[in-house]
Amino acid sequence: MEVMRAAAEREALGDPVYHLEVGQPGSTAPKGVIQAAKDALDNHRLGYTVALGIPELRAAIADHYAREYGVSVPQDRIVVTTGSSGGFLLSFLAAFDQGDKVALVAPGYPCYRHILTALGIKPVIIETTKEDRYQPSPALLEKAQAEHGKIDGLIVASPSNPTGTMLSKEDMAALAEYCGQSGIRLISDEIYQGISYGRGFETVLSHADHAVVVNSFSKYFSMTGWRLGWLVLPEDLLRPVECLAQNLFISPPTLSQVAAVAAFDCREELESNVARYAANRDLLLRELPQSGFGDLAPSDGAFYLYADVGHMTNDSLSFCSRILKETGAAVTPGLDFDEARGHRTMRFSFSGTTEEIAAAAAALKDWRP
Ligand SMILES: Cc1ncc(COP(=O)(O)O)c(C=O)c1O
Known part of the structure; x- marks a missing residue:
């Protein structure tokens, strides 16, 4: 938020800003969605709906799983939510009690631990490395349980924010099996699904129907401000989530x-967004190492590159402020994603236009810390 504020101040002065700090698509909602919204404004009363979401949308989501993943998900296990953020709140409240321990990796999306803490649930941070592809594994969970005692839940994100790394089919299956056997409630944040580069898509539902899936229209579907997401729930959480919702x-x-x-x-319009992300990613993978940002996480999806800049700074916040001031490129320091080690990391988002990403790369080229 500090970077965004500084970027806005710079823009207000008329100086150029290249937005590589944003966590949302640069595109609007697809044309078909906008047209449907216009029709609904003209013809729909737009009152409350049932808490679990309108049946047409739940059916469309169930079809999506059958078509894209070959997984049969009964419509009544799907709950439409106010963004995936609403889905986290509902599923954490329903699945965990105060004092429960929920494991999650660092670097990771900061709101997981903030929501858990606000609910009195204890986040257990598993520090991951490039060798782990910044993803959890049964071995890391085993170690965390030896250190912290019985763990009640695990949150996993594939592709992940901020690293973009994905779990392979085998790794996802092993994690789901370990969680099933150990009584660990597995919560799979699949919000960046559909945005991947050369890797197929994977849902935890192919391996476990005891897992909770959290998903959203915010990223692949390019509908961030529409505040809509969904959960796929195991039977035992359905009624509690309905009451809470x-x-x-x-x-x-x-x-x-x-x-x-x-x-x-x-699909066509959405896939053209993904093609743009892929072109932007190629451009940055080519250009960033020449500017000293060569130590990158092996990103397979989402629209982020996570860089270790420990050879250039020990204070990523002021480092990113300087980059903004001296080049106009707004980038995110790693501190929010990894409290312990984020002082030496930063995240580049490539969700904008290719022109903007190219301009940022050119501005960074001659910059030296
Ligand atoms: C990994 C991850 N999960 C969830 C969210 C929240 O998204 P929303 O509430 O818009 O669905 C974000 C937003 O950036 C994210 O990066």
Whole structure:
């Protein structure tokens, strides 16, 4: 947020800013979704819906699993939520009790640990390395349990934010099996699914129906501000989540729900967004090492590159501030993603236009710390 504030101040002065700090698509919602929203504004009452979401959207999501992953998910296990953020709140509340321990990796998306802490659930941080591909494994979980005692849950994200790394099919299966055998509730954040480079898509549902899946229209579907996501739940969490959703949210946003049904028919436009991310990623992978940012996480998906800049700084916050001031490139220091080691890392987002990413790379080329 500090980088974004500094970037906005710079823009207000008329200086150029290249936005490599953003965590959202540079594109709008697909045309079909926008048209469906316009039709709904004209013709729909847009009152509350049932708490679990409109049946048409739940059915479209179930179809999506059958078509894209060959997995049969009954519609009544799908719950539409207010972004995946709403899904985290609902599933954490339903799955865990105060004092429970939930493991998650660093570097990782900071809101997981913030939401857990706000609910009185204890985050157990597993520090991962490039050798682990920044992903958890049964061995790392075993070690965490030896150190912290019985772990009640695990949050995993593939592709991950901020590293973009993915779990292979085998690794995902091994993790799901370990969690099933050890009584660890597995929560799989699949929000960046659909955005990957050369790797197939994988859902934990292919391996375990005891897992909780959290997903969203914010990234692949390019509908960030529409605040819509979904959960796929195991049977035992359905009723608790329904009760919580009714009381906390009444229903997810109706206009977004009605329009999102069309999102699954907008493949061509959505795939052209992914092609743009792929071109931007290639460009940065080519250019960044020449500017000293060569120690990158092996990113297979999402729209991020995570760099170790320990050879250039021990203070990523002021390092990123200087980069912004001296080149106009807004980039994110690693501190939020990894409290212990983020002082030596940073994240580049390549979700913008290719012109913007190319301009940022050119500005970084001659810059030296
Ligand atoms: C890994 C991850 N999960 C979840 C979210 C939250 O997304 P939303 O609430 O828009 O679905 C984000 C947002 O950047 C994210 O990076």
